[in-house]
Amino acid sequence: MNQLEEMQTFVRVVDAGSITKVAEQMNTVKSAISRRLSELESRLGVSLLTRTTRTHTITDAGLTFYDHCVRIIEEVSQAESSISNKEKALEGRIRLAVPLSFGLAKLSPLLQQFNNLHPKIKFDVDFNDRHIELAEEGFDLAIRIAKLKDSSLIAKRLTTIQLILCASPAYLAKHGAPNTPQGLANGHVKLNYHSAPDSWKFTTKSGGTESISIPSVMNANNGDFLCQAAIAGKGVILMPDFICAEAIESEQLNIILPNQLTNSLLNVYAIYPQNKHQPQRVKSLIAFLVEQFKTSNK
Amino acid sequence: MNQLEEMQTFVRVVDAGSITKVAEQMNTVKSAISRRLSELESRLGVSLLTRTTRTHTITDAGLTFYDHCVRIIEEVSQAESSISNKEKALEGRIRLAVPLSFGLAKLSPLLQQFNNLHPKIKFDVDFNDRHIELAEEGFDLAIRIAKLKDSSLIAKRLTTIQLILCASPAYLAKHGAPNTPQGLANGHVKLNYHSAPDSWKFTTKSGGTESISIPSVMNANNGDFLCQAAIAGKGVILMPDFICAEAIESEQLNIILPNQLTNSLLNVYAIYPQNKHQPQRVKSLIAFLVEQFKTSNK
DNA sequence: CCTTATAGTTCTAATATTTGAAACAGTAAG
C-alpha cells in the first residue's frame, strides 16, 4: 500500500486519459497501473473512474480527489526538494562551538575568510570552554583542544598547539632565570591556566623525565588574562603559543627552558556527530579548516 | 519505498522522542522504525535526526521537513476522508438521465419523495429521449424503456409499461370501431409515436399472429402531443398507459382491440455503470425506486 | 457487417520489499 504512488498514478491516468500511456511513462506495465487504481478505489471505497472496457470518465468523487492529489504531490515534492537543496547547497546556518581563546585568536579570521568565500552560509558560533554535548544541543561542529572521549563523534585533527613556558624579563631578573627544571623549583611561582595539570613534566638532557610542581599565585580560566599577569611579572605561565606568541615576539615575555617540556603539544580537533548525511556546508567548512591549518603550519 | 509511511514514522518519532515508543504505537518492532528513518534520510540525502546511541535531536533540516510532513499527512487524511465520507453519506449529487414522458409522469413524483427523505441529495436530471453514453457523459444512473444492449452497464427492472391502442369516440364514430385486427386495416390512420414499429402485431383469438400496418398521418417524438391529437380525433395511437390513462379514464379516448396486442409490455430499467464502488446515494435511489414501483404495481 | 487492432482487467509465477526476532553496541542510572 503506497498511497503516494497510488495518488500519483491516479493523477497521471486522469491527465493522460489512458492507462496504457501512463504505464509507458512510468516504465511499467498496464496491469500494474490498473491494479494500483483498483487498489486505491477499494481502499477509499469509492469509484474514481467510471470505466467501460476501453475508456474511463472521472467521477465527481474522482474530481475532488484529483484536486487533493495534485496539491499533495506538489507539497511532497516541495518538502523533499526544499530540504535536499538546502542541505546540498552552500547555504544555511552552521552551529559551531569553539574554545574561547583559540577561537578568537586562530579560528575567527578563518571563519571570516570562509564567510567571504560562501556568503550564504551563516554562522552561529558559541565561544565557550565548557564541555558541550554536540548532538544534544544541536551543534553541527565543535573545535576541541586535546583529548576527547565521546566515541559517537568523529574527530579530525586540524592543527597542533605548542605549549610554551615563559615569564616576564622583570620577573626573571628578580627570581632568576632557571637553566634546569630543578632551578624552576626554587622559589618560582606560577599563574595557573584552567585545566592545566598541577605539575609540569620535563625531559632532561640525559633523556629522563622530571616532574616539577610549583605554587600557583593566580588561577584563571582565561589565557589572555594570565598572559597579561605574566607580562606584569606575577609569575611563570605555561601557555599555548597562540596566546603568548606576540608578547614573546615583543620581548614582554621570555621563554623558559625551551624544548624541555614533555608533551608540550596539544592537538586541535574538529569534532562532529557521526551523521550519515552531513550538510554540504559543514563538509565544506571542515575541509576548509583542514586545508588552512595545513598551509599555515608549513 | 512508501514515502507517506516514512513521513508518518518520522513525525511520530519526533513527537514521541523515542523509536521504541513509536514502534509500540504503530504495532511493529523498533527495527522497522529505525530502518524507515534511515531509508528516508538516505533518500533525502540529509540527516533529519542527529543520533547518539540512546537519544536523538532533530536537525535544522529535520525541523523544516517535520513541518512539511505534518501538513502533508493532514492533507492526505483530509483528501481520503472527505471523499470517502461524501460517498458513504446520503448526500451529494446524482446525475440522472430519464426519458421525457415517463420521467415527467412517473418518475418525477418519486424523485420528489426521495428528495424529501434525503434532502441533502441533489439531483441533476436530464429529461431526454436520446441515447446517452452513461459512463462517458458522467451519469450515475439512467432510466431506459425496453431493450438495451450496452453490456458494460448493469440493468435493474423497475416496472412494466402497458401499450394501449386507442382513439377518440368521435374518430371511432366516424371510422368505425374495429373488432378485429383486420377491421383496423380498413381505412384507419395512425398517429405515429417516435420509435414505434411500423406495423403492429396482434395475437388472434385462434392463437395466430397478425401484423397490421396502417398509414400514419402524423409523426412526433412526444407522446403527450400525439395523445392530444388523438383526443382531437386525428387517428389511432399506440401509447404507453401512463400517457393515455387519464384520457381513457375520462372517456376522451376509447381502447381498441383490448388484450389482443402481442408484446404490449415494455420493461423499464434503471441502468448504471458497473462501478465496483457506487456512491451510497445512488444505491439508495435505486433501492427506493425498485421498492416504490413494486408497491405501486400491486 | 465482419475483421482486426486496441484498451483495460485478471491471473500467476517470479521478484522485490518489508517484517520480526535476535544479537549487538553503547549509554544512563542506580
Added chain:
DNA sequence: CTTACTGTTTCAAATATTAGAACTATAAGG
C-alpha cells in the same frame, strides 16, 4: 561496576508488487 534500556544491524520468513500472458470487450476500418 552492574543492570536496564535505547537504538542499530542482520537475516530468514512473510508479504507485497511486478511482468507477462490470456482474456474480455470495444472501436475502427474495410
